[in-house]
Amino acid sequence: MTSFSTQLVNLFAAVLLLIAFAMLSQRRIVALINLFALQGLALVGSTVTVAYATGQHHLYYSAGITFALKVVVLPLILHRLIRKLNVKWDIETLINIPSMMLVGIVLVIFAFNLALPISEFSRSVSRGTLGIALACVLMSFLMMITRSKAVPQVIGFLSMENGLFFAATSATFGMPMVVELGIALDVLVGMVILGVFMFQIREQFDSLDISHLEKLKED
Amino acid sequence: MDPLLVLLATPLAGGFFLWALGERDSAPEVNCAFSFATFVAAAWITEEVVSGGPITGFQEQFFVDPLNVFLVSLTAFVAFTTSLFSRPYMRTERDKGRMTPGRLRLYHSMYQVFTFTMLLALTTNNLGILWVAMEAATLATVLLVSVYRTAASLEAAWKYFILCGVGIAQALFGTILLYFAAERVLGAEGNALLWTHLNMVKGQLEPAIMSLAFVFLLVGYGTKVGLVPLHNWLPDAHAEGPTPISAVLSGLLLNVALYSVIRCKVLADGALASRFASNMMMGFGLLSIVVAAFFLSRQRDIKRMFAYSSIEHMGFVTFAFGMGGPIANFAGLLHMTVHSLVKSAIFFAVGHAAQKAGTQVMEDIRGLLRVSPRVGWGLMIGTLAILGMPPFGVFASEFLILTTAMREHPWATPILLLALGVAFAAIFSRVQPMVFGESTLKPLPYQPALAPVFIHLGLGLLLGLYIPPYLAAWYQQAAKLLG
Numbered sequence: 001m002t003s004f005s006t007q008l009v010n011l012f013a014a015v016l017l018l019i020a021f022a023m024l025s026q027r028r029i030v031a032l033i034n035l036f037a038l039q040g041l042a043l044v045g046s047t048v049t050v051a052y053a054t055g056q057h058h059l060y061y062s063a064g065i066t067f068a069l070k071v072v073v074l075p076l077i078l079h080r081l082i083r084k085l086n087v088k089w090d091i092e093t094l095i096n097i098p099s100m101m102l103v104g105i106v107l108v109i110f111a112f113n114l115a116l117p118i119s120e121f122s123r124s125v126s127r128g129t130l131g132i133a134l135a136c137v138l139m140s141f142l143m144m145i146t147r148s149k150a151v152p153q154v155i156g157f158l159s160m161e162n163g164l165f166f167a168a169t170s171a172t173f174g175m176p177m178v179v180e181l182g183i184a185l186d187v188l189v190g191m192v193i194l195g196v197f198m199f200q201i202r203e204q205f206d207s208l209d210i211s212h213l214e215k216l217k218e219d
Numbered sequence: 220m221d222p223l224l225v226l227l228a229t230p231l232a233g234g235f236f237l238w239a240l241g242e243r244d245s246a247p248e249v250n251c252a253f254s255f256a257t258f259v260a261a262a263w264i265t266e267e268v269v270s271g272g273p274i275t276g277f278q279e280q281f282f283v284d285p286l287n288v289f290l291v292s293l294t295a296f297v298a299f300t301t302s303l304f305s306r307p308y309m310r311t312e313r314d315k316g317r318m319t320p321g322r323l324r325l326y327h328s329m330y331q332v333f334t335f336t337m338l339l340a341l342t343t344n345n346l347g348i349l350w351v352a353m354e355a356a357t358l359a360t361v362l363l364v365s366v367y368r369t370a371a372s373l374e375a376a377w378k379y380f381i382l383c384g385v386g387i388a389q390a391l392f393g394t395i396l397l398y399f400a401a402e403r404v405l406g407a408e409g410n411a412l413l414w415t416h417l418n419m420v421k422g423q424l425e426p427a428i429m430s431l432a433f434v435f436l437l438v439g440y441g442t443k444v445g446l447v448p449l450h451n452w453l454p455d456a457h458a459e460g461p462t463p464i465s466a467v468l469s470g471l472l473l474n475v476a477l478y479s480v481i482r483c484k485v486l487a488d489g490a491l492a493s494r495f496a497s498n499m500m501m502g503f504g505l506l507s508i509v510v511a512a513f514f515l516s517r518q519r520d521i522k523r524m525f526a527y528s529s530i531e532h533m534g535f536v537t538f539a540f541g542m543g544g545p546i547a548n549f550a551g552l553l554h555m556t557v558h559s560l561v562k563s564a565i566f567f568a569v570g571h572a573a574q575k576a577g578t579q580v581m582e583d584i585r586g587l588l589r590v591s592p593r594v595g596w597g598l599m600i601g602t603l604a605i606l607g608m609p610p611f612g613v614f615a616s617e618f619l620i621l622t623t624a625m626r627e628h629p630w631a632t633p634i635l636l637l638a639l640g641v642a643f644a645a646i647f648s649r650v651q652p653m654v655f656g657e658s659t660l661k662p663l664p665y666q667p668a669l670a671p672v673f674i675h676l677g678l679g680l681l682l683g684l685y686i687p688p689y690l691a692a693w694y695q696q697a698a699k700l701l702g
Contacts, residue, residue: 118396118428121403137392141385150377157384164391171399176412178280179347183391186354190384193358197377200365204373213374 005053009170012046013129016166017108020139023159024104025097029090029151033078036155039162040070046129047169056173062180066165069184074158074191081195082151087208092149100146104139111135119171129170136163150201150208154194161187222267223276223283226260226291227338229253230298233331242320247306250327254295254302257334261295264288269689275344279413282344285696290478291341293556297470297563298334300671304567305330305463307665311574312461314664322366326461333359333467340475346412349479350387350394353443356472357383364460375455382452383442390439390479396432397486400424414482421489433487433496436480437503443476445530446537447507454518457526458579462570465522469529470563474555477533481540481701488543488702500541505631507534512638516645520579521569524649525562528605531642532558538635539620540701542627548698550619553686557612557679561604564675568597571667572653575660581649586658595654597672602650604679606643612682 019039026032044067051059082088115131140160147153168175198208205212233253237246265288267274273284312318336359340352365376401411404423410416445453457465487496511531518524539551571594576584587595604611624631
């Protein structure tokens, strides 16, 4: 395990985190999808690096699956979806991007502190990256909370999956193959169902604004 | 032939077959036939476990032990009886125009797929596959929750999808951490996520990692159990979807999610040598019991009310497993069984009652006993059973939980009793006028399926009076396993 590959994985991790911040502040849906694809690409890069450095062959396959699913298929589905739903050039009004960035930074610090005691046990390439993975998960979570439109919420959901996947390659040498295939299948089916769902929502409400979906409350 | 293979292949094949078949008039019967075949396979497995002890299959990827064997048969049984109930129910919905042929096709196909995911989650030995199956269960049911395409049902389904999706993502992080801890002991192979292997080395797992892993796993699977404060999706999904789906969500999904939690708890307990996991479960359980009990009295929709009752009961079971020890674990397992039987029976009766009244608002359902005495009695007896009246099984398990709490955690007893009292007052005062009094209800076009209601209630009664010896033996072995 060379220090060069460690540095490379750290670089990919940093890119992942930066993209997570960029997604948090991105208002255009098209750009958001492209960022998501880019995040997938960074994930593929780090997985391949870990695979090369550790000689774990199954990681090449999992990098392949990630590439097919998160860089090609899912962004394609999303692009098709927004074209069909006619929301391609939608711009979301986000209030207070600077303060959201600050919350994001707090989340990163929190994640690093949480992951610090356990990342020492990692035998894999990079120790600090478990904290970054957790930070990515938490920031996608924040994105889902703050967005009111359906498509960005879904992208937040998918990018959470990216963070989790990164955790799997940074803490361990990736999950067993059968589990990874199962997860990929779930994500794909979930995406298709979400697509169906968005058409149903728009048909019912004439918009994809999730704030319409707040009728069911305890009275 | 391998019974495990039959058990898993039948519902999966059923899902594809019903999709390929499309909507025919015979689809409900085909659905019942597949569910019955699954039930027979489950009985076969149960028989093998009774005679030959725990079984494993497919290079240890699957296993059936005393902890999951009764859940397998329970799941297959409730899935079968619910399919019987859904025959007249769905025909009535079709005649009312709420179910189009396309929706019925989706419903029947996904019903089988959902059964498959539940059985896969129960029988798999691989904690990663367990996660995949739990997520697949959400995916199979989410389009069924929104099947009526009303504004409220779409909202319920969206909430269900997003909240459970986020929740289950936490469970995936927990699973990754668990794998991280396991890999250090078992090596980086597929075996490191097999529960039986993990159980053998649980004392060597790194405590720092395991405690964090358990927190994520509990929060993740706890979302699906409907533990407060992660319960928001549950009442909506129960109230807005078709009633057979409410019955299987309450009767099966919550059980299986809780089963995932306790499998993980066994590992965490072994690694931590402290009461950390137990205390967390007790805390979540107690909070769920209290919050759900107080929300019960504010409900107007009958299915919402019984959904909150499910949260309360799941809180009870979580609390029982949190206390631990042979008696509380025994009671927890018994409570899971009877709650699943009685609650699904209640949903069957509620489904027919709501169809008669054309509404789920409780104030508009009156005098069930006048129009159809059997639906009325089914609802009344089911309500008494779920409220913990003797001699039903719920009484037995709640009694055991309460006495254990009195002995080991006396401070919790008044809270539990208060919650039980509040729940009793809330539910009974609502159900009583619905069953008795003057009626405005109409008869149904199809003969309601009431056999499942009374079979379930009969079994709930039986478990209160007499537990068959092999079932008691499983409960005891499983309770020992849980520590």
